[in-house]
Amino acid sequence: MADDSSRKRKVRGRKIRSDRKPKEGRRAKKELARTASSVGERNGDSPLADPEAIAPDPFVETDAVTSLRDRITGWLDADQPVHLIGPTGCGKTALALSAAARRGRPVVWLNGDEAVDTAALVGAHAGGERYEEHDRFVSGVDKKTQIVRERWVDNPLSVAVREGATLVYNEFSRSDPAAHNVLLSVFEEGVLERPGKRGEDRSIDVHPEFRAIFTSNDVEYAGVHEQQDALLDRFVGVHVEYYDDETEREIVRTHVDLSEDDVETIVDATRSLREDLDIVVGTRAAITAAKGVSVFDGENGTDDDELLTDVFTDVLSPKIAGEGDGIDDLRSKISETI
Incomplete structure (x- = not known):
């Protein structure tokens, strides 16, 4: 192993030392871009879940349950979003998760409520990231450049659309219908527009394996919103009643x-x-x-x-x-x- 002195002799002269600074700046830019693109996946915070991890356990598979789940997976195979509608406590959520797990694709979970808006679905800016680049190419001159990059965090819908996951949107009808306008282009044109996002990647092409399952209580339940017909017209509605x-x-x-x-x-x-x-x-x-x-x-x-x-x-x-x-x-x- 070479000693420290031999290593020092290979790096001598002001020009060689100063040339490192632009390279470090470029590396910093690449690292910043990589970090921003993987936001939400750090610290186990990714909305993507392994299908085996979300499969309900225990889950009863009588003939009635299997038949109903096969209807759901059949419509998903036909590239149709499925809307499960039924009374509370009848097993809609477990059925949706079981059907999603059967696809073998990653699953993204989303729970609807009054606080869900478009940003909660597609993502939003979450502050900025700043770093400094120092240029000492000219002897005795230190040129300092501050670079600020806005950090965008993708939320469940964007992640599911991009990764080809199965979106399970529980209590869909408890969210404000205005938040769901972004879904129209997803199911009609195969494109997700991300309001607030700037640049060429403002929109995401829908992955061919993306599928969606929605669950809702019947409309007479408190806190349930009637969703827009234009969106519901693109769903397949499967009514879930109490089992035998x-x-x-x-x-x-x-x-x-x-x-x-x-x-x-x-x-x-x-x-x-x-x-x-x-x-x-x-x-x-x-x-x-x-x-x-x-x-x-x-x-x-x-x-x-x-x-x-x-x-x-x-x-x-x-x-x-x-x-x-x-x-x-x-x-x-x-x-x-x-």
């Missing part, structure tokens, strides 16, 4: 360790309450009630009508919070049904 009793029992069984008889009793009670009450009683309520029974199980288990009434009252009471004496009325109706 066999599937609901299997779903509860995979989430909670209870006897077959207890699971059957809870699911039967859930389905009866769904018919008798004016509030939504989804499959999620059955799972939660089963967890309650497993914790508060007395001597008679699900044969104890009072225990079942207490559990279902606790599970469903948040849906009528703030309605005065509504809890007493709810408990009375649940008791009658059970």
Whole structure:
């Protein structure tokens, strides 16, 4: 190994030393460009997820579930965005994630709410990055140049479009319809325009493997916006209802360790309450009630009508919070049904 003195002899003279500065400046520019382009992928912050990582577990695959998922994946194969519509707690999100995972492509998740706007979908400027370039080519002269580059951060839609990922947009109808205008050109012209972005890369050509799955509650739910017809006309709408009793029992069984008889009793009670009450009683309520029974199980288990009434009252009471004496009325109706 050469000693330090031999290395120093190879770099001598002012011209050789000063020539390094422009090279360092160019390297700094390249590093800045590389860093800006990979923003959002550092520190595990990329919206891209491995399909195996997002696949719901556990996930029940009865004939009813498999048939519905095959419809979704079939439309995706036909390059059609799919809009899953149905009541809360019926399994739309798990179904969407399962269908997305089946494609084997990276998945981008987005949750809709009132705060979602166009920037939250496509990206925005996130401050600037600054560095200095020193030029000492002329002896005794130090020329200093400050370079500032605006840093653009791509958000979920831009990443999904560019990378050919499957976008799962949960609670799509809870976002302001104005935020979704950018989707029109994505599904019609195959181009995503990024408002606020300047330069030649203001638009992104849609990757041929890009697909989208949207989930929404029915329009009568609070906080749900009616989306523009021009956009919905480009979707395929798949309505998701509550599953049959066999599937609901299997779903509860995979989430909670209870006897077959207890699971059957809870699911039967859930389905009866769904018919008798004016509030939504989804499959999620059955799972939660089963967890309650497993914790508060007395001597008679699900044969104890009072225990079942207490559990279902606790599970469903948040849906009528703030309605005065509504809890007493709810408990009375649940008791009658059970």
